[in-house]
Amino acid sequence: MNLCIGTQPIHSRASPSASSLQQAVLSDLRHRIAAIEGRAPRYDDGPNRPANQSTPAQEPNALNWRFGVQAIDTALPDGRLASSGLHDIAPDTYGDGPAAMGFCLALLHRLQATSRGSVLWCEHTYMAREFGALYGPGLAALGIDPDRLILVQVGRDKEVLWAMEEGLRAATLSAVIGEVATADFTASRRLSLACADSATPALLLRHHRDTTTSAARTRWRVAAQPGVAEEWDTRAPGQPHWFLELTRCRGGRPGSWHVEWNNATGDFRLATPLADRTAAPQPAPIRSWGGSNLRQAG
Numbered sequence: 001m002n003l004c005i006g007t008q009p010i011h012s013r014a015s016p017s018a019s020s021l022q023q024a025v026l027s028d029l030r031h032r033i034a035a036i037e038g039r040a041p042r043y044d045d046g047p048n049r050p051a052n053q054s055t056p057a058q059e060p061n062a063l064n065w066r067f068g069v070q071a072i073d074t075a076l077p078d079g080r081l082a083s084s085g086l087h088d089i090a091p092d093t094y095g096d097g098p099a100a101m102g103f104c105l106a107l108l109h110r111l112q113a114t115s116r117g118s119v120l121w122c123e124h125t126y127m128a129r130e131f132g133a134l135y136g137p138g139l140a141a142l143g144i145d146p147d148r149l150i151l152v153q154v155g156r157d158k159e160v161l162w163a164m165e166e167g168l169r170a171a172t173l174s175a176v177i178g179e180v181a182t183a184d185f186t187a188s189r190r191l192s193l194a195c196a197d198s199a200t201p202a203l204l205l206r207h208h209r210d211t212t213t214s215a216a217r218t219r220w221r222v223a224a225q226p227g228v229a230e231e232w233d234t235r236a237p238g239q240p241h242w243f244l245e246l247t248r249c250r251g252g253r254p255g256s257w258h259v260e261w262n263n264a265t266g267d268f269r270l271a272t273p274l275a276d277r278t279a280a281p282q283p284a285p286i287r288s289w290g291g292s293n294l295r296q297a298g
Contacts, residue, residue: 064080064113065080065081065082065083065107065111065114065201066079066080066081066110067268068110068267068268068269069257069259069268069269069270071257071270072244072246072255072257072259072268075246075249075252075253075254075255076218076249076252077249077250077251081107081201081217081218082217082218083111083199083201084195084196084198084199084200085192085195085196085201085202085216085217085218086188086191086192086195086201086204086214086215086216086217087107087201087202087203087204087216087217087218087219088204088206088214088216088218088219088220088248089103089104089203089204089205089206089219089222090205090206090208090209090210090219090221090222091207091208091209091221091223092209092221092222092223092243092245093208094208095224096222096223096224097127097130097131097207097208098131098224099223099224099240099242100205100206100222101127101131101205102240102242102261103220103222103242103244103261104177104203104205105139105142105144106142106240106261106266107203108144108175108203109142109144109266110266111174111201112143112144112148112174112175113143113266115175116174117148117172117174118148118149118150118172118173118174119148119149119150119173119174119175119176119177120150120152120163120167120173120175120176120177121149121150121151121152122152122154122160122163122164122167122176122177122178123151123152123153123154123179124153124154124157124178124179124180124181124207125153125154125155126155126179126181126207127179127205127207128153130207133153134151141263142263142266143263143266148174150173157180157181157182157183160178160179160180161178161180161183161187161190161191163178164176164177164194164202164204165190165191165194168191168194168197168198168200169197169198170198171197171199171200173200175200175201175202175203176200176201176202176203177202177203177205178202178203178204178205179205179206179207180204180205180206180207181206181207181208181210182206182212183204183206183210183212183214184212184213185212185213185214185215188204188215188216189215191204191215192215192216204216209221214248217249217250218246218249218250219246219248219249220244220245220246220247221244221245221247222242222243222244223242223243223245224241224242224243225241225242225258225271227239227240227241227260228241239260239261239263240260240261240263241258241259241260241271242258242259243256243257243258243259244256244258257270258270258271
């Protein structure tokens with residue numbers, strides 16, 4: 001039996017020539033579809049592929065967007081976050097909005113460590129009004145280069161979604177992030193397809209918990225947790241602590257973890273429960289002064 005695509009016959013029996021022919025036909029189809037959609041073809045494995053065009057497995061960030069925590073990475077497909085997919089992040093309650101944004105920035109920090117290029121952040125005026133706008137020195141303190149951040153501020157969800165999709169279709173960014181109140185399945189599906197087409201990851205940061213169906217690869221729920229004060233300054237807030245719940249994971253398995261984020265090293269680690277942090281009493285230092293001992297309060 002012969003199968004004809006266009007004017008090129010493809011024999012059903014596998015052979016080296018048939019395989020090459022199939023690749024040539026698929027390459028031609030990819031170029032035609034790309035021309036119709038008004039974009040450049042990507043990941044073309046046929047003879048027309050440019051020498052400098054990479055495949056998904058060759059993407060610099062394709063194998064490195066990991067949490068670095070075995071308990072979390074083993075729950076994800078291939079032990080990592082998909083670098084060509086959409087990931088949905090939402091706060092557990094209204095007051096957890098900053099925690100969800102902090103988690104989003106932590107993921108961006110780890111992505112930027114293994115990828116090059118700028119990041120498009122579509123900021124919603126609601127989030128800026130409620131919790132404050134992005135702050136350059138604060139981003140730098142988290143290890144994120146503000147010079148690599150393209151900030152777009154809009155006031156409606158549909159404008160955020162449009163800007164995200166346009167940024168993904170450009171296929172020149174290392175990541176796209178958008179803040180929305182809600183996004184239906186159709187909107188998330190369009191973003192997911194744009195991510196796959198351009199091999200660019202996207203983070204969709206919601207204002208609040210949203211039970212609408214999503215086409216995202218993973219869905220996360222974030223809650224702020226009490227941390228531990230700095231060792232040398234008990235008045236300082238210490239490292240961020242979050243309770244992460246992976247509610248949906250395509251090809252993986254859901255789970256929940258209490259994690260701590262290290263701003264200095266850019267690493268996650270599982271947080272020891274506060275109840276287990278026993279503080280053993282320390283003997284107060286004894287100093288000798290004027291022939292007598294003065295006990296300093298610990």
